[in-house]
Amino acid sequence: EAGVTQFPSHSVIEKGQTVTLRCDPISGHDNLYWYRRVMGKEIKFLLHFVKESKQDESGMPNNRFLAERTGGTYSTLKVQPAELEDSGVYFCASSQRFGTGWSQFFGPGTRLTVL
Amino acid sequence: AQSVTQLDSQVPVFEEAPVELRCNYSSSVSVYLFWYVQYPNQGLQLLLKYLSGSTLVKGINGFEAEFNKSQTSFHLRKPSVHISDTAEYFCAVSDRNNNDMRFGAGTRLTVKP
Numbered sequence: 683e684a685g686v687t688q689f690p691s692h693s694v695i696e697k698g699q700t701v702t703l704r705c706d707p708i709s710g711h712d713n714l715y716w717y718r719r720v721m722g723k724e725i726k727f728l729l730h731f732v733k734e735s736k737q738d739e740s741g742m743p744n745n746r747f748l749a750e751r752t753g754g755t756y757s758t759l760k761v762q763p764a765e766l767e768d769s770g771v772y773f774c775a776s777s778q779r780f781g782t783g784w785s786q787f788f789g790p791g792t793r794l795t796v797l
Numbered sequence: 798a799q800s801v802t803q804l805d806s807q808v809p810v811f812e813e814a815p816v817e818l819r820c821n822y823s824s825s826v827s828v829y830l831f832w833y834v835q836y837p838n839q840g841l842q843l844l845l846k847y848l849s850g851s852t853l854v855k856g857i858n859g860f861e862a863e864f865n866k867s868q869t870s871f872h873l874r875k876p877s878v879h880i881s882d883t884a885e886y887f888c889a890v891s892d893r894n895n896n897d898m899r900f901g902a903g904t905r906l907t908v909k910p
Binding site (some may be wrong): 685686715717722723724725726727745772773775785787788789790791 | 801829833838839840841842843846885886889897898900901902903
């Protein structure tokens with residue numbers, strides 16, 4: 683069974699540009715989460731989808747960040763326009779709603795560098 | 798809301814020595830507790846989790862952790878480490894709906910020959 687995948691693995695952009703990160707969760711997982719780790723600090727929650735609906739977006743830093751999950755499958759996280767402080771590693775995770783759903787399975791992350 | 802403190806940012810140990818990585822949490826509700834490991838250039842992998850029941854939890858790769866409710870701790874231990882255990886370890890806590898997972902800042906374990 684394929685795990686959580688993220689694309690791209692690395693992205694280097696200039697301040698003011700737009701970047702879109704993609705996450706493909708494990709097939710059948712209704713819950714999808716985005717996290718960010720900035721400069722070796724703690725991993726911080728950004729938002730949580732249940733299928734295509736945003737369950738909790740309290741961690742989104744500001745309105746330059748837009749997350750979508752059309753059709754309840756893959757998700758995208760767009761940063762527009764990117765700022766220097768957006769640099770970090772963006773992780774995606776997924777979990778089932780029931781059964782073994784108490785574990786979040788993480789992707790390898792996308793390392794974003796804003797110059 | 799929950800929070801997690803990992804008391805050591807870096808832990809260097811020699812191969813075959815025991816290790817303990819410390820984790821304390823705070824929460825006003827009942828929680829689940831997790832340890833994740835991130836090997837170089839890889840994603841986070843679940844080591845072990847405490848949901849309920851026995852307070853001593855055994856995970857993969859010979860790691861175990863003990864939930865101590867009175868001390869609000871969930872320290873990770875391994876009796877004898879290998880070079881391959883070199884990685885960053887994250888303690889995490891979530892509420893019982895598996896939402897709002899909070900992570901510690903990570904502990905970088907370096908195992909030296």
